[in-house]
Amino acid sequence: MSLRGLRYFLVAAETVNFRRAAEKLFITQQTLSAHIQKLESRYGTPLFERKPHLRLTPAGHCLREYARKAIKLEELFLAELADVTDTVTxxxxxxxxxxxxxxxxxxxxxxxxxxxxxxxxxxxxxxxxxxxxxxxxxxxxxxxxxxxxxxxxxxxxxxSQEKACCIASREFVRKFFDEDLLRKAERGLEISDLIHLPQVGFSRGNTLRESLDIYYQERGLHPRVVFETSRHDLALRFCEQGCGIGFVYQMSLYDLLQKDRARTDLRVFAVRNDFPPKHxxxxxxxxxxxxxxxxxxxxxxxxxxxxxxxxxxxxxxxxxxxxxx
Missing domain, CATH: 3.40.190.10 (Periplasmic binding protein-like II)
Incomplete structure (x- = not known):
């Protein structure tokens, strides 16, 4: 029994499409089919039904579980070898x-x-x-x-456990923060204090975005979002350029402030609202x-x-x- 053949079989079983499986394995579809046929010949039973569309037979389902175990056993064996000798990668x-x-x-x-x-x-x-x-x-x-x-x-x-904070460029703060807002910033800002300001936000699916959406919905507030992204580095860049304020978790700022604190144009403000901690x-x-x-x-x-x-x-x-x- 070839472990390579079992690996090929598992990819085919996962994709249920020989063409896509072959592309994923970087082999030809003909090579993949040959390996599947060898397994079917060895065990004397079809592993896939070809018509009306490709799907696993009961024997195929059974082999899938045992193939996973066989490959896992080899991985464990190699792991133990790597533990006892430096010559094994x-x-x-x-x-x-x-x-x-x-x-x-x-x-x-x-x-x-x-x-x-x-x-x-x-x-x-x-x-x-x-x-x-x-x-x-x-x-x-x-x-x-x-x-x-x-x-x-x-x-x-x-x-780690994360806290949220607010960021904005120095130029943005000079332009949009009045004296009253600057005084509040010394103690920590409420999100409602900033609802009138342009905001750089995260796309749906982001955990902080979900918390902010709940906050806005519960209070009937509508933020002025000028740009959305799923990328933290891009959100930081837009905030540095003065496009708007941003709400981020501290981790987003770690690399930037640790290396380039003197060069960054960002100001950081505490947020007084209680967000669910992110772990x-x-x-x-x-x-x-x-x-x-x-x-x-x-x-x-x-x-x-x-x-x-x-x-x-x-x-x-x-x-x-x-x-x-």
Whole structure:
């Protein structure tokens, strides 16, 4: 039995389309069909019904479950080999959401690679729901997501808890903030204080956007949104250009303020409204065997996020104080 053939079969079973499966595997459709036919010949039964449309037979459904187990067993074997010898290379499939990859993954990799240079992390960026689905399918070893669902077959660590704040360029503040608003800003702004100002917002599906929408709907308020994006870096850029105010979680500002606090034109204001806290979490499956290098990655991630949690309040406070000068 060829593990390669089983891997090809699993992709075909997932896509239920030989052409798309072949494209995903970077092989020809003819090569894929040959591997499927070898499996069908070996087991003496069709694995797919070809007409009226492609679908798994009962035998195909059965093989899919055993194929997943067989491939997982090989992965566990290779993981144990990588633990006992540096001459065996391994791969750690890591998922992470959006801009967290840019902010945190280089530092996590630096710590991890110093200990496990024979292991290659392979990163997938996607929303938390998709990462959780990939973990459940066995296509990820672990992921870093937001308010991730915790299941009976998973373990999770909370890496950080986020606070919301308001940002605007210095020029925007000079143009739109009167003396009364500046006095309020010293104590922290209410969202209702800013409803008349142009706003750079996030697209639907963003957790902070959802909290703001609930706040506006409950009070019958209508914000003046001039631009929407799903990208945090783009929202920051538009706010720096003076297009409007923005509501962001502190993590969005971490890299910018840590490296370029003196150069950024952004002012940062505390928000007095209570938003539901956002938790960054690391999630992995409960396994009978957890490779040493996987534990090493978890420890590296926890260390990097602790560095962040220990410093972010001070960085934000420094940015607020600098903005008042």
């Amino acid at each position: 391994g791969r750690l499939n890591v998922g992470i959401t959006g801009f967290r990859a840019t902010i945190f993954m280089p530092r996590i990799w630096e710590i991890f690679h110093a200990q496990f240079s024979n292991i290659t992390p392979s990163m997938t960026e996607a929303p938390t729901a998709r990462l959780d689905e990939l973990l459940d399918k066995g296509q990820l070893d672990l992921y870093i997501g937001v308010d991730a669902p915790v299941r009976k077959n998973t373990e999770a660590w909370t890496l 960054t979490m690391l999630v992995y499956r409960c396994e009978s065997y957890k490779p040493r290098y996987m534990t090493g990655f978890v420890e590296a991630a926890r260390k990097v996020f602790k560095e962040y949690s220990d410093s972010i309040d001070g960085i934000i406070a420094g940015a607020m104080a600098q903005g008042e000068k």
